[in-house]
Amino acid sequence: MAKIAFIGLGVMGYPMAGHLAAAGHETTVYNRTGAKAEAWKNEHGGHTAPTPREAAEGADVVFSCVGNDDDVRSVVFGDDGVLAGMRTGATLVDHTTASAELARELSAGAGEKGIAFLDAPVSGGQAGAEKGILTVMVGGEQVRFDAVRPVMAAYGRTITLMGPVGSGQLAKMMNQICIAGLVQGLAEAIAFGQNAGLDIGTVIGAISKGAAGSWQMENRHETMSAGRYDFGFAVEWMRKDLGICLAEAKRNGSSLPVTALIDQFYGEVEAMGGKRWDTSSLLARLKR
Amino acid sequence: MAKIAFIGLGVMGYPMAGHLAAAGHETTVYNRTGAKAEAWKNEHGGHTAPTPREAAEGADVVFSCVGNDDDVRSVVFGDDGVLAGMRTGATLVDHTTASAELARELSAGAGEKGIAFLDAPVSGGQAGAEKGILTVMVGGEQVRFDAVRPVMAAYGRTITLMGPVGSGQLAKMMNQICIAGLVQGLAEAIAFGQNAGLDIGTVIGAISKGAAGSWQMENRHETMSAGRYDFGFAVEWMRKDLGICLAEAKRNGSSLPVTALIDQFYGEVEAMGGKRWDTSSLLARLKR
Numbered sequence A, B: 001m002a003k004i005a006f007i008g009l010g011v012m013g014y015p016m017a018g019h020l021a022a023a024g025h026e027t028t029v030y031n032r033t034g035a036k037a038e039a040w041k042n043e044h045g046g047h048t049a050p051t052p053r054e055a056a057e058g059a060d061v062v063f064s065c066v067g068n069d070d071d072v073r074s075v076v077f078g079d080d081g082v083l084a085g086m087r088t089g090a091t092l093v094d095h096t097t098a099s100a101e102l103a104r105e106l107s108a109g110a111g112e113k114g115i116a117f118l119d120a121p122v123s124g125g126q127a128g129a130e131k132g133i134l135t136v137m138v139g140g141e142q143v144r145f146d147a148v149r150p151v152m153a154a155y156g157r158t159i160t161l162m163g164p165v166g167s168g169q170l171a172k173m174m175n176q177i178c179i180a181g182l183v184q185g186l187a188e189a190i191a192f193g194q195n196a197g198l199d200i201g202t203v204i205g206a207i208s209k210g211a212a213g214s215w216q217m218e219n220r221h222e223t224m225s226a227g228r229y230d231f232g233f234a235v236e237w238m239r240k241d242l243g244i245c246l247a248e249a250k251r252n253g254s255s256l257p258v259t260a261l262i263d264q265f266y267g268e269v270e271a272m273g274g275k276r277w278d279t280s281s282l283l284a285r286l287k288r
Helices: A011-024 A036-042 A054-057 A070-075 A100-111 A125-131 A141-150 A167-195 A200-207 A215-226 A235-252 A259-273 A279-286 B013-022 B034-042 B052-056 B069-078 B100-111 B126-133 B142-152 B167-195 B200-207 B217-227 B233-251 B258-273 B277-286
Strands: A005-006 A026-030 A060-065 A091-094 A116-119 A134-139 A157-163 B003-007 B026-030 B061-064 B091-094 B115-117 B134-139 B156-163
Touching: A005 A011, A011 A026, A011 A036, A011 A060, A011 A125, A026 A036, A026 A054, A026 A279, A054 A060, A054 B026, A060 A070, A060 A141, A070 A091, A070 A100, A091 A141, A100 A116, A100 A167, A116 A141, A116 A167, A125 A134, A134 A167, A134 B200, A141 A157, A157 A167, A157 B167, A157 B200, A157 B258, A167 A200, A167 A215, A167 A235, A167 A259, A167 A279, A167 B167, A167 B200, A167 B233, A167 B258, A200 A215, A200 B134, A200 B156, A235 A259, A235 A279, A235 B167, A259 A279, A259 B167, B003 B013, B003 B052, B003 B134, B013 B034, B013 B061, B013 B126, B013 B200, B026 B034, B026 B052, B026 B156, B026 B233, B034 B069, B034 B126, B052 B061, B052 B233, B061 B069, B069 B091, B091 B100, B100 B115, B100 B167, B100 B233, B115 B142, B115 B167, B126 B134, B156 B167, B167 B200, B167 B233, B167 B258, B200 B217, B217 B277, B233 B258, B233 B277, B258 B277
Parallel strands: A005 A026, A005 A060, A060 A091, A091 A116, A134 A157, B003 B026, B003 B061, B061 B091, B091 B115, B134 B156
Antiparallel strands: A116 A134, B115 B134
8 A cells, every 4th residue: 555645635636535545545635725634534534734745745656636737836846845745756646637738847847856747637527536437647657657557546447648748638638629529519409409399308319329429418418408507517627628728739730620619609608607517508508 | 011112222222222122022213323223123123113203103102312302302293203103191201311391391292192201311321221220310290100110120220200290300410410510529639639649549548438438439530540531421411411400500590600610611621622531531621
């Protein structure tokens, strides 16, 4: 069993750190809002620490799962950041969905101190984190991946090394780009079908196994048909991720015309009061 | 067993009519190019007729599967059309992907002669037609649907009544609208991933069971990654279908912004020489 630090107890991090503790790892947590760390300790045992640095002291592996690039920087760098506390030879794993540039920046900063780094964004949402069946997309060196993979198995079902540092983030970007176009197509189809007087469930039942079929169709058509969006992966998080995709596309010379358009559509959904609505709420702006 | 006429022996109609003959139905075929009808008769037995009218004489069920709205009109109406030959009480089933308006026009024309009508576009492509596992989306009356369904089972695996006349076409439009947005999202993701230096197969292997997953991802990512489009559902057919979707959306007040944009993108693919390329060739215009 390993000595672990986990930084960031949000909707993803809280259950992920819980799975690590349940698997028998000695786990110390840090969270910006201390009360949540105390709640976690009461539920799962383990330890809390007042700063990321103190959480990271003596750890074999330090995990971070926070909000955005700047949030990651604030818990990794500086006098109270994890790099100030980590020992040489330990590994830092960032589960935050962030830019590939940040991953390379973290890897360089860690490398200066003899610390290894893996970028490892996840997909599967809150439900996947709670059930411990996340998909983990990893960038970094094979030998470090092999060493940390058994630890991540506490909450990951599919754990894949995608290539060098940054590749985990780039793979997650591919995931989000696919979802954007796909959900918009599904939303246009459902709005069209409702305007045409079709029974959406009957149509989806017939077409969902064929060329139009998707996870989103299977898992979202009922809530979309009912206009329910009070759950799932929030629009404001999706916009953060699409912003990362669009910035990276600009760097690597990719054209993402529909992804860019859908980022704008999500902006309209936010203006409708939908910041916290599920990603499938693209349908809402078609039904105004 | 029923007495059948089948009008239109294209890539879909040829094998569909073959399955009807193989199931034991007495099948008479008509095709604009007579040589194809002769080839079909040599392969499957049955009969050929020199006009749609003569093929339809005495039939219990007449199927049509031709190109577009005007092609359907030309084999249904007029002195040599099937309605001139069909007996009262028979059923006309149109498998062409066409407009819902045409379905209502055909139903009215058939009704005047005491002939029932079902619109019944299919999905599953040439492979689905050859294997006899098509999805059939039907509009019309329940009693006629129930009567003809066992005949269509010769080539259909999922056969669903979607509602009154026109509903089969409207359901097929939902299918095509879903595909348009979905394939573009997948194409943007693959182009992005290639520009980022990712191994596309590795990424897709990790994400294909999750929220980004789709039939298109599972079945097209390898050919898309390789830039192979010489198979499948052709761009020019997709544009015909999207044209039908956009016209119907204008009538029923639906907004299809991404579907409309992707119709334009397919126009660019056509201009690149891709009229006959598979629908997944949206990737080609991102890689110029």
